[in-house]
Amino acid sequence: MLERDLVVRAAAGEAEAQRALYDAHVDRVYRLACRLAGDADLARDFTQDAFIRAFGKLGEFRGDSAFGTWLHTITVSVALNGLRKVRRIHGREVGMESAESLGGTTRRADPDLRDRLHAAIDGLPPGYRTVFVMHDVEGFTHEEIGQALGIQPGTSKAQLFRARARLREELADFAGAWSA
């Protein structure tokens, strides 16, 4: 059955169609939520919220893009809003915008490259981090990212470029790892 038909049936409240759409997309949505949240419980909440919001708004889905793209837009929005709330709650304890304070929980006295890289990604400004995770980690194209974030593909490219530049700066001690 075509996905478009499934969308129409799901919008009409058909449980089977809703479940079929869920099964077709839940893995990628959950993976994206995990990558953005860095926490399984949060990722689970974000995934659930994304599907509830998407099914609740199916009547507004105009079909200009693929259903998956539209769903990823909602997932990113839910995840970023959720992370902002989490940051507000923990803001006084942890400076979430700061690479140093975020990395502090994962860095060791003798930090290895992997930990440093992950801490540096965590420390990117949210916009850069989202684009980096979607493109370099999850393999979305700039067009897909542009649609999901409501930005131009060129903006996505520029943000990725800056994200990589910042990461390179953060990891300057390990330059030999990639230039060899």
Add this chain to the structure above:
Amino acid sequence: MNDDDKFADWLREAAVDYNTPGGEVPREAMWQAIAPRLPQAGDRGASVGGRVPRWIPWLAAATLLVAVSYQVGVRQGERGAEPVVASRPAAPAAGAVYDEATRAHFERADALLTSVRAASPDALLDPALHRWARDMLADTRLLLDSPAAAAADRRRLFEDLELALAQIVQLSAAGTPDDRRLVERSLRRGEVLTRLRNAAPAPVSGT
């Protein structure tokens, strides 16, 4: 292959296990939480385009109130009684209230975006503008979830405004002149300011 390309390749490989989802996707557990909250066939709001906005009952009630008041006035007038003069203006209908809130919000957004564009792109964003943008972002999200954003065009404008404000809010953390220019380009490309000015509903009469 230059050094940038080498770094990009290395980065993609090295970041592959960043926040890796551990174990299996908890499909069934998540579905159990989702399913009861989904619209079902036969629900009043389940069909596409059939959802009844929350403000409709309020509007209906307000219309009914006005109609009943008018009928009472007419009947009393027919009996030769003193004409009924309302001691206070009738409360505006819910739709008008949201229109007024939207108009005021778009005016404030217009002022903020104009101020951001007027600020020097080479300087850090004024903290007052940043606070203003953060407050506007919160208000925009509230309106996005309200009947004020029921119409598709207006909803898209609210969403574009939300994105522009989010970009401005992010500027303060690590804003560079390049970031400022990106926001500026994004505003120009989406014609957000023009659309804000054109979309503001006319003021509610009598206010």
